[in-house]
Amino acid sequence: MEPLLQILLILLFAKLFGEASERLGLPSIVGEITAGLMLALTLAPENTEILKFFADLGAIFLLFTAGYREVHISDLKEASKTALIPTLSQTIVAFVFGFLLGQAFELGFIQSLFMAVAFSPTSISVVVKTLIDADYLSSRPGSMMLTSAIFDDIIGIFLLSVVTSFATYNHFPSGMQLLGISAKIIIFILLISIIGLKIYPRIFQQVHKMHTKESIFAFVIIIALFSAYLAEVFGLHAVIGAFFGGVLISEIPLAKLENVQKKVSGLSYGVFTPIFFASIGLSMELSVLFTAGKFTILVLILALASKLIGGWIGTKLIGFEWKDSLIFGVGMMPRAGVELVVIAIGKEMGIISQEMFSAIVFMVVASIIISPIVLDKAIKYREKY
Template sequence: MSALLQLLFLIFSVKILGEAAERIGIPSVAGEILAGVSLGVLFLEVETGIITFFAELGSIFLLFTAGYKEVSLKNLKFESITTLVPTLSQIVSAFVFGFAFGRIFNFSFVESLFLGVAFNPTSIAVVIGTLIDLNYLSSRPGTAMLSSAFLDDIIALFFFSVVVNFVRLNHVPPVLVVLLIAGKILLFLLIMYILGNYLFPRLFTYAEKMHSKEAVFSLVIMIALFSAYLAELFELHSAIGAFTGGILVSEIPLAKLQDIQSKVDGLAHGILIPIFFAFIGFLIDPYILKNAGSFTLLIILAALMGKLAGGFIGSKVIGFDFYESLIFGVGVMPRAGIELVILTMGRELQIISQDTFSAMVLMVVVSILISPACMKWAIQARQRKDGWR
């Protein structure tokens, strides 16, 4: 009964606090994380096993829906050349800031490596929402920013998979082992590509003809779970598989029907993903944050400045002016979904400590609060400059 009550409380609180966050103009993920914090405060004994299970499903469907709804291979191919430079620039810059931060604070090599990777992902959802709100989606910095966020997340997940394999070996592997890890990733992607182009479309054709109710919707869910499981068989992380599966399914017209998308959204964003975000909040130790002081502040500054500096420099290289580069730099600062998945896995694998985890989650919340405000200021500054010409 306690587990049912706690799940009821979580679903209720994430919706109420998520709605409250949206109404005051910030992404709902901030309220959903707060709901998880309240779970740990109000319940003395939390049924962590059951809630962890739902949270793991939430992380899988968070990555799956990111690929399924937000990533288009066609758009990536079209925009990737012009956005490759600023994307690589921000990835290198964020990694250097994260790795250097870890070494300065005497983290182990692997923990510093993980921190460099964890500094990288950009929240596609926050970027899209901000660009739409500011009517800047079709601008040159806007389209570049969106494509860069897609590439950024794909590359970050790739390096995250490599770091996970480092941890499983308990040491930094020799070159041959690194090549073996890369080979596993490439073989997994090749198998998924073959399945996505030759098997999955046929399965959807058969599912559409079935008399069983919701066969197409069920097939989408099965592919999400299968992709995550197959990645684990290759000793990769389930997040890699879920994201890859989502991208491939997004290219199948039958799987992208509005009715199917609505049902997938209902399961993922209605229940599972908010529970995952709440679980993140539950894992935060408020006492550690209270006493971390300068460490928390510095990790937030390092994470934000790494993206800002890399985005600004990279966009200047491809010909953006000062204000366009500034808009791009502040626009790629926000983190959310994929960042939180990587942080959760890092904590579970004991790569990072509890105080680092808590500080990084706070960084995620801060980034989604200040990035839209900074972007709005930069856009208005550019418009004022253009008005004076």
């Protein structure tokens, strides 16, 4: 199939299935992954290199937009006062469960690490609608979920940086290797921060005076690509750089003009990100879920249970009543974007097997469907007793 036709079809399917998903009350990501799966089952496109490149751009823009629109560094300090313990607790428990599951199935150190990292982040936006409908958004567990979510992308990116750096070695790195990895990450963050804080504001002061069309929008995209490329130069994955690029321009007023934000959002959520999610579905093999049925079921159960347990323990530690802790734990169960980026990278690096990839995609989709239902039940239980 010609690349142009592949991109046309994957975007069309992603949008149609995404819409169907929204109308069924589910986030569009479920429909977009299904779109890729349907495309694989019906047309099974071959020679998908160009499509894959578009999907890579999708992962880059997914995290760039997260940094650009959703992360406010100034909020982190405030949030850390209240939500640090529950956030760390649910992340650490999920990480440990993921790693132990990998070890139990005799996966290698790096494979287990990828499993652990794929277990760790949360995607709170999946349950916001449930919280609104139940009038629980402003409740203690509801507001704690929102505060905790401020750390989500940061934690996901941190773990991703570590796991992709470790992936260079197929074992736990030695002291010197760890030092090298840390130095690489720190130098990269320092360099990109200096560029972001000292140079980017000046660039935008000049760019907004340019006569060429859409110059500010173009420079926002240029910074996304530059940051992604710079990360690769430092041996880190491009998505990590894209995320930092987004965070660094998120406080520059000219880069955050409403109409520029809309265009970035349109390019990202309208085109590239749906292609990325659909390509995840395209790479999935349904049959593997059955052949590795026990593994798939355990991935799902442990991924959900670890968040529930970790969230419950963390909020109990700061004095939550047990039913509120239960609600918080359930709210932490859904996974979405970052987890899929983690496994897409793992697969691209040849570390993650088809079984592990398909099982985690299944877990992500199932967590998106299950979490709001369980949360609704937990809230009703809380109100009834």
